[in-house]
Amino acid sequence: MRHTLIAAAVALAWVGPAMAQNAELDQIRRDIEDLRGSYEARIKALEDKLKDAEASAAKAQVSAAQAEASAAKAETAASRTDTPAPQAAAPTASQSAFNPAISLILNGTWGRFGNDPTTRITGFAPSGGEVSPGRGASIGESELFLSSSIDPYFRGSLLVALTPDNAVSVEEAYAETTALGQGFTIKAGRFFSGLGYLNAVHAHAWDFVDASLVQRAFLGANYGDDGVQVRWVAPLPVLLQFGAEVGRGREFPGAGGVVRNQNGPESRAFFVKLGGDIGPSSSYQVGASHLQQRSGQNGVAFLDYDDLSGVNNRFSGRQRINGVDMVYKWAPDGNPTYRNFKFAAEWYQRQYDGDFTFDTAGLAATDALAARQSGWYAQAIYQFMPYWRVGGRYDQLSHGTVALNANAARLAPPAFNPKRYSLMVDWNPSEFSRIRLQYSRDLTRQNIATGETIGDNQLFLQYIFSLGAHGAHQF
């Protein structure tokens, strides 16, 4: 049977190549289709020959003897591993087995600080996720990222961080839809919130060693929650994306993870992004976001503002964060290989409204707290030649207004605006490795007693290596 087919293929496509009509080739294709299943390997060989035959059909006459020889060659070729599998069934990517694509990020830092880096930013209740590399040599979080299609309807991802102190934390673990269509995607599980620009960017893809001050103070390194996210992309030639998230409020930025024991959602986030191209060389994205969260009665442990009282406080109430973000990228003719430029800036405002209990263990004085604080950063990165990039960043927080009412007598929010200047240069010998030197002039702390700003020179040397599957990065 199979010999008959081979002979037919040879006869039709090789012996009479000048006359090889599409109809005949189609007939062979149909025959091959019929046989698929029981003769997979044979068919593979046949298809290869058919492909060759198609290409040769237009060429000069080939003798039957030559055809036989070629057919034999084609069969040999078919048995080799590098021969592509039959169409449609062919793998489309190297991670084609059913195993998830796995990538592993290794990173490490050597840090030199004048002052203790664990000291908090003056005047800002800490977010509970303030990550800063430590003094001396330390490894950062090693990230293990697994991702795969689940079935035709869902895709799943897991991001596990192995912390330097030998703990394992699940940073992201979610499934998202692929089959909804109409521009809709629903994501459920634990994920980094889509608010702002850098929040959803994994730390290994940041352009500086550390997060911006405003990200640190208000959102932690990457603010995320356990919940559901719905995104919708409008059917327009420019990107217009809306997103909404509800979650249990696992991370109350500015608190440290104490949440009310409730069934309902405690956290809601909304974001909108607009983006497009400006000619072939430039593209942009601008966004706005809103996050609101509610804590339970005394739900949030709250360190003080002035770093002096040394007592435990509690906050019950609501927090709202509003932000705007923008990113602009440029490369000559849109080709970033040799030179490219990137500018990003974000501004956030945070509002607290609720009750503040000063010294829960002792005095337990409760009164209303209303705070409105803001911060922003702007950063520019320039790749001036292949592999080499330089960057600068300016960060600032504004102390804004903090009304403590009766507790004002016990706690004095300092009128201090923390600032920081950072410069970095990094070398990227391939897409999979990055070695970076960063200098920061840190002006984020104040000597409360004297009112003097405590300046600090910080120097970092960092490596980031990616192993395994080639990750696709967001814009």
Add this chain to the structure above:
Amino acid sequence: MKTPIDVLMATLLVFVTTLAHAALDVFTCSPEWGSLVTELAGPRASIFVATTALQDVHRIQARPSLIAHARTADLVVCTGADLEVGWMPMVRNQAGNERIQAGKPGFLEVASIVPRIEVPASVDRALGDVHPMGNPHIQFGPKQIRLAAGELARRLIRIDPAGEVEYQTRLADFTRRWDAATQRWAREGAPLQGVAVIQHHKNFSYLFEFLGLRQVNSLEPKPGVEPTSAHLRELVENQKSDPVRLIIRASYQSPDASEWLAQHLSVPALMLPATVGGSEGATNLFTLFDDCIHRMLSALK
């Protein structure tokens, strides 16, 4: 005599006809596939091309505009073989378009249905950013394009059955012209047979294989790694034992390395369009081949 009702009806008819013929929305990852869709679908498709011949297709970013266009696409045509692995998965994940997910007729990765050359026996990133599934720059393989056209026509018919006759007619016409052109290129390119060349990255391997050029080396010391002076000096050394006659780079690659080497070897450095649009002459798939062959022949004169 025309009443306002007639005018209104006529206008409505025009409008409805326009809607009924609303073009198939096709997203192509690179200009060669845009050109192929134009050949096979003509005015039935409105085509978006995500990249240009001046951009390194290995290093595209998932720009917002790409997500926007993927959102509305009925069909996505890409190269595949991991060439777009750094951006296309992100674009498709963000777009919320079920028609272009893996396994759907609306997602075509051409490299998966054509034979590929230079498939590495084993892959290790110590060898550079190798193409693990073989050379994906298949737009320069006449045989590959012919196969791609067949598969593309099948997809177009599946997605837009109303256009079957037109797609079949256009495919037959394209195939006829393509076969004739392939024959002509083989004839015109005959003087290139056996000519030893160095190329920057393996962009033109399929063309060289088709025309019988002999690629001696690459300017990249390893795939995806920019030329280094040590490697260039090595190439100068090798010239004594195995002389080359052309140094070829693609339209998106910096001329520095090839011109330096050309000067030291006293052979021409030549830019070839990486794909359609990479040179003034390369306006479609046919003229892309014409232009490349013509440029090589003129450089050798």
